[in-house]
Each structure stands twice: as C-alpha cells, then as structure tokens.
Amino acid sequence: MIELVSQERCVQCDMCIRVCPTNVFDSGPDGVPVIARQEDCQTCFICEAYCPADALYVAPYADRTEHPDERDLIEKGLLGSWRKTIGWGPGRTRLAAIDTTPFIDRILPRRADP
Amino acid sequence: MLVIGGGPAGAWAAWSAASQGAKVVLADKGYLGSSGATAPGGTNLLYLPPDAELREAAVRKRYRESGYLAEPDWIHRVLDQIYENLQRVESWGYPFRRDENGTPMRDHLQGPEYMRLMRRAVGKAGVKILDQSPALELLADDHGVGGARGICRLDGSEWEVRANAVVVATGGCAFLSKGLGCNVLTGDGYLMAAEVGVELSGMEFSRQYAPSAAFGTVTRGRLLNWATYFAEDGSVLQADGSRAGDFLPLMLSKGPVYAVLDKADTEEKRSILRRSHAIFFLPYDRAGIDPFTQKFPLTLRYEGTVRGTGGIRIVGEDCSTTVGGLYAAGDAATRERVTGAKSGGGAFNASWAICSGTWAGRAAARYALALGGRTGTRALRPAGRSGMPAGADSPAEMDAKALVEAIQQEVFPLSINYFRSEAGLRKSLERLNGLWPYVHGRVPATAQGRVRARETAAMAATARWMYTAALARRETRGMHTLAEYPSADPAQRHRLLVSGLDRIGVRPDPVSLWYEGEPALGQEVRA
Numbered sequence A: 001m002i003e004l005v006s007q008e009r010c011v012q013c014d015m016c017i018r019v020c021p022t023n024v025f026d027s028g029p030d031g032v033p034v035i036a037r038q039e040d041c042q043t044c045f046i047c048e049a050y051c052p053a054d055a056l057y058v059a060p061y062a063d064r065t066e067h068p069d070e071r072d073l074i075e076k077g078l079l080g081s082w083r084k085t086i087g088w089g090p091g092r093t094r095l096a097a098i099d100t101t102p103f104i105d106r107i108l109p110r111r112a113d114p
Numbered sequence B: 001m002l003v004i005g006g007g008p009a010g011a012w013a014a015w016s017a018a019s020q021g022a023k024v025v026l027a028d029k030g031y032l033g034s035s036g037a038t039a040p041g042g043t044n045l046l047y048l049p050p051d052a053e054l055r056e057a058a059v060r061k062r063y064r065e066s067g068y069l070a071e072p073d074w075i076h077r078v079l080d081q082i083y084e085n086l087q088r089v090e091s092w093g094y095p096f097r098r099d100e101n102g103t104p105m106r107d108h109l110q111g112p113e114y115m116r117l118m119r120r121a122v123g124k125a126g127v128k129i130l131d132q133s134p135a136l137e138l139l140a141d142d143h144g145v146g147g148a149r150g151i152c153r154l155d156g157s158e159w160e161v162r163a164n165a166v167v168v169a170t171g172g173c174a175f176l177s178k179g180l181g182c183n184v185l186t187g188d189g190y191l192m193a194a195e196v197g198v199e200l201s202g203m204e205f206s207r208q209y210a211p212s213a214a215f216g217t218v219t220r221g222r223l224l225n226w227a228t229y230f231a232e233d234g235s236v237l238q239a240d241g242s243r244a245g246d247f248l249p250l251m252l253s254k255g256p257v258y259a260v261l262d263k264a265d266t267e268e269k270r271s272i273l274r275r276s277h278a279i280f281f282l283p284y285d286r287a288g289i290d291p292f293t294q295k296f297p298l299t300l301r302y303e304g305t306v307r308g309t310g311g312i313r314i315v316g317e318d319c320s321t322t323v324g325g326l327y328a329a330g331d332a333a334t335r336e337r338v339t340g341a342k343s344g345g346g347a348f349n350a351s352w353a354i355c356s357g358t359w360a361g362r363a364a365a366r367y368a369l370a371l372g373g374r375t376g377t378r379a380l381r382p383a384g385r386s387g388m389p390a391g392a393d394s395p396a397e398m399d400a401k402a403l404v405e406a407i408q409q410e411v412f413p414l415s416i417n418y419f420r421s422e423a424g425l426r427k428s429l430e431r432l433n434g435l436w437p438y439v440h441g442r443v444p445a446t447a448q449g450r451v452r453a454r455e456t457a458a459m460a461a462t463a464r465w466m467y468t469a470a471l472a473r474r475e476t477r478g479m480h481t482l483a484e485y486p487s488a489d490p491a492q493r494h495r496l497l498v499s500g501l502d503r504i505g506v507r508p509d510p511v512s513l514w515y516e517g518e519p520a521l522g523q524e525v526r527a
Helices: A015-019 A046-050 A070-075 A081-085 A101-107 B008-019 B052-065 B072-091 B111-124 B188-195 B222-226 B247-254 B267-274 B278-287 B347-371 B400-411 B414-418 B422-440 B447-472
Strands: A002-005 A056-058 B002-004 B025-027 B042-044 B108-110 B128-130 B135-141 B144-151 B158-162 B166-168 B209-213 B228-231 B236-238 B257-260 B296-302 B326-328 B494-499 B505-510
Touching (some): A015 A046, A046 A081, A101 B267, B002 B144, B008 B025, B008 B111, B008 B166, B008 B347, B025 B158, B052 B072, B108 B111, B111 B128, B166 B188, B222 B267, B247 B257, B247 B296, B267 B278, B326 B347, B400 B414, B400 B422, B414 B422, B447 B494
Parallel strands (some): B025 B128
Antiparallel strands (some): A002 A056, B135 B144, B228 B257
16 A cells, blocks of 8 residues: 655655546645545555656555655665656666567476476 | 546547547546556557468457357457557557567557556547546436536546547446456446446356455466465465466465465576566565565455456447447446457457447547537436435435445355355345445545445446346356356357346347357357
8 A cells, every 4th residue: 555655755746646546645735745545545556657756655565554664665775666667767768668578478387287 | 529437448449539530538537547457567468460360260269268159250350450559559659579580579568658658649639638537427318328427536526528429438347356456447337337228248257356465466467377386384286387277266265375486497587577567576575575485475356347258238340339329448348249258358358448449439439420519408317326416315324335345245255256156146146235225325425435435336236237147147158157057058158138226137138159060069168
C-alpha cells in the first residue's frame, strides 16, 4: 500500500492525485497531497512511475501497513526505484526498448513431462 | 459519442471514433494511462505475420480449445486487425524489440509505456478526456442509449454527456481482489448495460485465479515457469515449474505453498527475466526477498471476468448490442467469439481489447454521425437503479464495506468458485440473492460513497449472473466445471445468456458449428 508522500521531495504537481486509479490521494492543506484513503490502495505502483520528484513510496504489502522511515528508504535506493526501472525520467532508457519478453521462452527450463 | 472506460479498449475506441470524424468524450473512473489491468504491468499479444497457413493453424487450435464456442472468422478478424494496430503503435513511437534478423517482435507491451502512448494518441486525435470521472448510469429513451451521467471523484461534481452513441469499455469484474491493477474493475458496465435491457453472455466462464506473492498484488504467473514449489515442511511439491491442471488450487487448499525461481540458474537468465516482467520482482525486492534463492509464499487472487470470458452480449461484427447506440468493447464485452470457454487471459484478451475497441469506436462514430445533432432534444431518462439514490427503497444507509466482504466470501473461496459443484453454487447463489435487497439502501452522500455504492451493486449483480449461468451449464466445458457433471455434453454446445436484476433469466444462445468433421467433438474441450 501507499505509505509515503515525501514532504521534502514533493513539488506539488498533484500528478499522483490525477493518476491514482483508486482515488487514494486528496489535496493537502499545504499543497502536498495526503494519503486520504490508504485502504483503497490497490498496490499497483503506478503513482510512483508518474511522480516526477520520486516522492512516493508504495510498500509491497497488500493488506498491512508498514510505516517505513523515509531516510531508510532513501538509503536503500527505494524512493523512485520503480520509475528508474521502467526508464522514465531524463536520460534514461525506457524498459520497453530493452524488453526481453519476446526472448524469454528461449531460456525456458526443460520439463520432465512436456 | 461517448466512451466509458480508459483502459486499452476504451482508448482504442476513442481513437478509432475520433478518426472517423466524430466528436468524442472519454470518461474514466481513474486516469487514461494508469487505469485498468494492463497499465501497471504489461501484456502479451497475438502477433502472427500474415501467413495464411500459419494463421489458419492457430485459429483451428484455438477453436478446439474454446470448447467449440468460439467463431473461427472472428479469430481471423482479430489476427488481421491486431497486426495492423500494432504496426500503428510502433509508428506512434513504441520501441518494439527486433530479433537477430531484424524482424519486429510485437508480441508484448510494457503497460506503463503502452498506456502513456495511448493517452497521447487519444489526445492528439482530439478526444476530450474526463479523468477521475466514473460513469454511474446510462441515459436512454425508446430509441436506445443517448449518453451517461457520472461524478468527478476529485470534487464531487456531477457530469452528464449527451451522445448519440456510447461504447462501454469499463473492463470486467474482479471483485476488489487486489490483482494487479484490477480494483477499478467492478463490473460497472455490466450493470449499466443490464439496466437498459442488454443481456450478458458467458458469465459462467469466470473461474480464473492468478498466482501472486501471498503478501502482494503482482499477479504475473509466467515467470513461475522457472520455479520449484515447496510445502511448509520444505518438501518439494513440484520441481519443474509446471502448474498444469489444478496444481496450485489443490495445494493451496491443503496449506501454504512456497516458490523459488531456482531454474533461472545463471546471472544471464536472471537478468533476462528481470527485464521482461520487471514488476514481478518489485514486491520481492522491497520485502527483502531474493526470489531466485529464497522461498516466497504464494496465493491465488481471483480474477473474475477479467480473465474469464463473459460480458455484455454483442450481436454484430461492429460490437453492437441489442440496444440502439450501445456498443461494448474489451473485457466489458463477452470474449466468447474469440476464446469461447477458455480463458482469454493474456494475449487473447489484450488483443481483443484493441480490436473490439477499434471496431466499436468506428461503428459508434458512424452511428452517431448518421444520427446527427438530435441528441439534445431527446427525452432521455437516467437508467440507474441499484446502488443509486433513485433505486433506494430503505431509509437505512447501505453498508458497502460489509456487503463487499459478504460478496467476496462467495466468489473468492476456491472451495466454492474453483472447485465448483451444483450443491455448493446453489447455496452460494441463495446467499447472494439474499444480499441483493441491501444494495437498495440509502446511498452515502460523498463522491467516494456514491461510487462505491454503485460498484457494490455491480459486484452483487455480477456474482449472481455468474452463478446463475454456472448452474445452468450442467456440464464441464473449458474453464467451467461442475463436480456433478465432469464431462462436456454435446447437447450444451451453446452460449448462455443471462438478463435482469431483481429476477435473473437465463437462456441458451445457439452457436454455429465450424469445421465439420473435427474429431471427438465436445470430448477434448478440457485440453
């Protein structure tokens, strides 16, 4: 579930509010979006992909909250890691351009019983 | 014209309609680009070069697997159309890989990239996009559908779009099971269509579950081909990655199941897998699990009609319905014409979304343009009842949370919905019918409350349609099974149509038999 909107990193573009498929965010009083309906988060990570400031963190757990520490996430390189993986952002190679899916059946393990 | 839904089918419908010169509005519950089952991850596609022999062989194979409920000419139409549309996707800037010979490999799309590109294409075509704006009900008169009404989730404002034609592309229904990207798919379009008198087809083909990490949401099974499966005590359940037959449902009914991707046994292989289905690894990386060397617990998440094949009945090659001005595309429509009784999961459904969207959009645009500027003068009535203020017949506020949980208790359990029996489904349907009056309670006033009330009604109706159809199909065909009837019955080689809300009707819909002389007709349908 969505766990963090970084006060420090957020540039108040409201992109997360616009893109969240399940309407988890509301505008906050100081302009930084707030997680208003955490239980509605479907853990799809797409808000992270669209956040230009790498200010969001979605924990991998579907049904429980984690309350991660922002500094810890930064140290582990997790803030913005999904956007980096799909290659969005300046100077990056899009994942689609290096997609190996068309080739993965070449390394399929052999089955005893095909 | 109006397109309801902003996943792949809705995006293609809007683009296609705008290309015909129609003025198009697209309204999505979430955001065109991030909404739906495709956007967060990715999707395989049917991509066969225009080689007549190759395609005919593929069509015949699929026809057999469909339980003889598909239609070969429709499968051919999809193969033709998808080939054309994927070339277009590439011309718009999608960087498809090429193999060693320079042949483009257009059989997989990365979701975020694909849907961001579709948003650009739709915008460039001049479509007006309403994000965060779920449709709540259709508008109709005696001539058919003439628009829709909905609400903006961000500010609670209501919207109304009058349109000569409407394409419903709202996706299937996965009952908020938290499969990747699927929680926006709550059967809204089925309910809206049923309220204007359209039937649904194939709702019994809704028995599909997808594996994900027990703690997570990423329902991507393909990489489990590199897995070994273990029981709680560490004993090996399956060494070669195969999940054939009922393997996972059976094992998970007995206890926890763990997997480790130990068949990806070199750095090179691991790197290839990571760059194919990157989102598969996200939950494990963040939970501190190395899925190549450490066991992770699995669960099965119910995928409802998203990977099932049932949906709004379409009656024409243009994805028209029995109601004037109403068209259906993607998972909102029945996919039986191309996948019959077999799950369309993956390549077929994704390709169907693109093709049916293209056809529905084009036809709806032509219909709308032919009708001209009369829509403003029609005496249209809002059709929404269940889960709407107009349908409330009780002063007590509807408890959507409790109702959703009660519905999920009927459709999630493997014991009811996977290991289907007449006895089990009958009891479950009785309980679901018992819930139905409660979706007619007073609707909360907030935007979120109004949307969830409507979604709850749609899920309650969808579950009842599914089980009503499942009980009427007293045989085992494709993904549908009934313990009491373990084989296919040639006399039931028809589709099943359900209709109605308070009282649900069901009737057979005959399907022509193709390829006279196919061996063992009706016998090998569980292939």
